[in-house]
Amino acid sequence: MRKPFIAANWKMNKTLSETQEFISKFIPEVKDVSAVDIAIAPPFTSLALAAEQLKNTNVMVASQDVFYEEKGAYTGEVSPVMLVDTGCKYVIIGHSERRQYFNETDDIVNKKIRAAKKTGLGIIFCIGESLEEREAGKTFDILQREIEKGLEGIDPENMVIAYEPIWAIGTGKTASAEQAQEVHEYIRNKLNILYGKKSENLRIIYGGSVTPENIDLLMYCKDLDGALVGGASLKIESFTRIVKFRKVK
Numbered sequence: 277m278r279k280p281f282i283a284a285n286w287k288m289n290k291t292l293s294e295t296q297e298f299i300s301k302f303i304p305e306v307k308d309v310s311a312v313d314i315a316i317a318p319p320f321t322s323l324a325l326a327a328e329q330l331k332n333t334n335v336m337v338a339s340q341d342v343f344y345e346e347k348g349a350y351t352g353e354v355s356p357v358m359l360v361d362t363g364c365k366y367v368i369i370g371h372s373e374r375r376q377y378f379n380e381t382d383d384i385v386n387k388k389i390r391a392a393k394k395t396g397l398g399i400i401f402c403i404g405e406s407l408e409e410r411e412a413g414k415t416f417d418i419l420q421r422e423i424e425k426g427l428e429g430i431d432p433e434n435m436v437i438a439y440e441p442i443w444a445i446g447t448g449k450t451a452s453a454e455q456a457q458e459v460h461e462y463i464r465n466k467l468n469i470l471y472g473k474k475s476e477n478l479r480i481i482y483g484g485s486v487t488p489e490n491i492d493l494l495m496y497c498k499d500l501d502g503a504l505v506g507g508a509s510l511k512i513e514s515f516t517r518i519v520k521f522r523k524v525k
């Protein structure tokens with residue numbers, strides 16, 4: 277049995293005081309949730325504060341990105357060691373917004389995963405196809421390439437795979453449970469080929485317009501082990517309801 281993993285991706289949202297307010301109200305709401313791994317990925321500026329507030333709670337802190345060098349003349353970048361230093365436990369790598377707006381290639385994603393893993397950080401590795409690619413029937417080709425190149429030479433330990441169809445991110449268009457299940461099953465098979473028995477513990481989570489309204493049905497899918505939540509994670513009430521999902525048929 278894989279324990280569900282539900283993470284908030286705040287993207288470029290929330291100041292320090294907004295982070296503090298959210299977390300102080302969120303902790304009591306979810307303190308009794310033990311059946312789900314919960315993480316929050318605030319912007320870099322809020323990482324240390326969030327980690328301090330979440331110390332000794334059942335909520336982990338994640339970063340939204342990382343650079344692959346250890347230190348040096350890389351203006352604006354943040355290294356894996358720096359993330360660990362803040363108290364961060366996970367890092368999101370390869371988010372489609374990074375690939376799309378910041379030209380992150382599979383090669384860069386692979387380097388980031390390697391570097392982050394060296395420090396023991398858990399990885400939330402994002403993959404997903406665009407609308408154009410889906411309509412051209414290339415969904416599985418894209419996923420295959422992203423998985424094979426992104427994970428080349430990488431040990432799967434402490435890794436979560438996030439399937440995030442780009443057409444569903446921030447658009448209000450969620451993949452249907454059937455569409456999500458079909459892709460998650462494909463990814464699970466792929467991971468099984470790559471990692472054999474070790475792949476059984478890997479969680480494959482879904483992201484793309486997850487809301488309190490659709491989480492229950494999504495979590496019913498056999499191969500769907502959690503969610504990466506953007507917009508709906510910015511409000512305490514909606515993110516709490518997502519974390520406390522109820523499986524329905």
Ligand code: PGA
Nearest residue numbers: 445446484485505506507
């Ligand atoms: P969304 O974002 O929930 O706002 O669609 C998800 C993500 O990009 O991780």
